[in-house]
Amino acid sequence: MPEHSKVMGKDWAADRRKANVARLGAALAEALAGRDELTFEIGCGHGHWLAAYAAAHPAEYCVGIDLITHRVERSQRKQRLGQLANVAFFKAEATEFLDALAPGQKLAKVFILYPDPWPKKRHHKNRFINEANLARLAAHAPTGATLHFRTDDEAYHAWTREHLERHPQWRLVADAPWPFERTTFFEDMMKAKRDLTAVRR
Numbered sequence: 580m581p582e583h584s585k586v587m588g589k590d591w592a593a594d595r596r597k598a599n600v601a602r603l604g605a606a607l608a609e610a611l612a613g614r615d616e617l618t619f620e621i622g623c624g625h626g627h628w629l630a631a632y633a634a635a636h637p638a639e640y641c642v643g644i645d646l647i648t649h650r651v652e653r654s655q656r657k658q659r660l661g662q663l664a665n666v667a668f669f670k671a672e673a674t675e676f677l678d679a680l681a682p683g684q685k686l687a688k689v690f691i692l693y694p695d696p697w698p699k700k701r702h703h704k705n706r707f708i709n710e711a712n713l714a715r716l717a718a719h720a721p722t723g724a725t726l727h728f729r730t731d732d733e734a735y736h737a738w739t740r741e742h743l744e745r746h747p748q749w750r751l752v753a754d755a756p757w758p759f760e761r762t763t764f765f766e767d768m769m770k771a772k773r774d775l776t777a778v779r780r
């Protein structure tokens with residue numbers, strides 16, 4: 580049996596992904612023109628954290644993405660209501676966003692807060708942190724760029740630490756202070772905080 584996305588030799592999933600990346604690339608080229616250095620949050624949810632971060636860091640240009648339309652709309656509402664000129668939110672899947680981003684656009688800081696932990700072993704392949712995605716981030720991260728990861732989940736924390744420890748492009752920083760505290764929607768529910776910070780080599 581062919582995989583369900585492959586019918587008569589045609590890989591529909593790959594084609595859809597390619598089309599998404601092309602569409603996103605065109606949208607980002609326009610929306611982020613002249614923004615060479617970004618502070619980037621993956622899975623921004625309702626945008627509480629990044630909107631507060633942008634308000635407190637007017638010299639940085641911040642971009643938040645999420646998969647879910649209504650969360651992105653709520654984030655965009657915060658941007659409008661706060662009249663924040665230095666933040667933009669997009670509906671995008673993280674790997675597609677990273678593949679669509681122009682090579683000249685650099686990620687100076689990357690934040691991942693309370694990502695889905697996918698606790699079951701058979702679902703670990705869905706975790707965002709893996710070797711390929713750390714390389715995807717590194718492709719846009721100049722030397723010295725930072726990656727900040729926070730989760731309540733002990734197992735995902737250990738998984739991310741291990742991936743960062745063995746990744747050639749990232750170096751873990753011990754006991755780094757968390758750069759900016761503003762309780763996120765999920766942090767409020769989960770309470771626990773487990774942080775990791777890595778620097779692009």
Ligand SMILES: C[S@@+](CC[C@H](N)C(=O)[O-])C[C@H]1O[C@@H](n2cnc3c(N)ncnc32)[C@H](O)[C@@H]1O
Nearest residue numbers: 622623624645646647672673692693763764765
């Ligand atoms: C558990 S929620 C955390 C939201 C927010 N960071 C917080 O702390 O409240 C994880 C978020 O990541 C988003 N997400 C999951 N996988 C994603 C992906 N591949 N690309 C973009 N967003 C993703 C989900 O839609 C969801 O809003």
